[in-house]
Amino acid sequence: MSRVPAHKLITSICLGRYFMVVGRGRYNPYLEQERLRAAAARRQAAEIRAREVQERRNARLREQAHLQDRSREVDEKNQEVADELHALANLLADGVASARPLDFESLKAEPKLPPFDPQGQARAWPEPTWEQFQPKPSGFFAHLLPGAGDRVKATTLAARQTFEAKHTEWVGREKARQAWLIHAKGAYEAECSRIKEETALLNADVDAFSGAYKAGQVEALNQYFELVLERDELPDGFPTTVRLAYVKESRQLVVERQLPLVAVVPTVTAYRHVKASDSIVATTRPALQIREIYVSTVSQLALRTLNLLFGADASGAVDSVVLNCFVDTISPETGQRVTPCLLTVRTTRDILVAHDLRKVDPIACLRHLNAEVSPKPHELKAVRPIVNFNMVDPRFVEKPNILGQLDQRPNLAVLTPTEFEGLITNLFEKMGLETRLTQASRDGGVDCVAWDMRPIVGGKVIVQAKRYKHTVGVSAVRDLYGTVLNEGAAKGILVTTSGYGTASFQFAENKPLQLIAGGELLYLLDQHSGVKAKIEFPEEWTDPRPDLVEADVPTIVVQPPAERVSTEAPTTAS
Structure with missing residues (x-):
């Protein structure tokens, strides 16, 4: 068998494969391109599907992130509401925890000295030296050239002149720098001395203020308690307006403090996110709940103020506090600015200390203190203040020169008994009462x-006036009450040119008695009669019938059986 050449074998194999392909059909290049296009379309479709899947995944992630953002926003809003409610609910507790006397040292200042700014003149400029200007030595071959020595001398002379000019310039600049520095340091030390002197004067004023407060000076006491209330850290949205006046005769502090409006109570109970509309919806707080929270807030602020004033009174100058709480707003009925009093209360230190304000119900506690609280404070229903702040003017006793033009005003202290009787009678007639005079009392009143004459609320009124220089004792109030009972009168009014003590106010509490002090008398005369009067007693004045002052309340001393019981008051200097 003969062998087949290799090249023929390879050719037959290739032709066999070709004919095998042709046997199944002719080769179509367009069909191959179509297959390639189909494969590319499938890849593109797969990529599109992958992108769509990724977009849906990203959309879900974005939606989840948006929902989380909305959830955080809702949580933040709800936390704000919770914080506001917590501040209102703990208004009294926080005030009790922070009540303390005013630290006078905290009012002092440390001198704040600015740093000295030399403005770049603290360091001297570098002093020029000869080495910086001295010419470099000539080389060996330069010395061999003609005139080399003359050139060296000329170069050295020019360098020396330049050096001396630069050094002279440096000396002048250094002298100017040192002179400026001396002047700047002098001005700085003068400014520091001025700041230290101003600080020392301020601190001296604080020391003087502290001494005046401890001495019981009226103006210092007023300023002290104003600072105490100004430093009271109240929640956001609470006003800080206060007015106060200290009545030395009765050791009573009369205070007016502005209340927040009902808008301080959050009107939203909670926030929630509505997924369907992608909105945050607020749940409105019921009107009844808003009113309850507002009444509680007003009550807590009143008790907080009373506790703060008594707690800050380190010198014990205040025996009782009259607090009138008001709001400053626009009346929805008239559109005019109104300041109705929504709460008024008077209490003493001993009575308030007997209450644990951390555990009391604020509304019940005020009711126990016989406070007058507006039945509808949200509707601005006012109550009558126990003491009208405009009637309190203790300055006519302490500093009569403050009132100005005293020589043009009638002095009630020098009126005759008949004139004083006519003045009181005319005053109450101007106030709408029908008056009848009786025989003048032996104390000059x-x-x-x-x-x-008003139906139902009117009736017979007993008015007694005492033209006194010193504090009217509680015995006069008891006498008036006995007269009211004996006469079957509806009310008793005691008018004096001086003032009353704590025992008098305590006795008159919850009784049909009204005590009008000298400051209130001046106010009533001005408001109802147009008489701008003053009260100035001469130094030698003696009260017609000295009444018992607060320190003169009779004491009962238990004696052995063989001795009697003494109820006489100790003798004190008037």
């Missing part, structure tokens, strides 16, 4: 019977 007048007993007056008046009638309030």
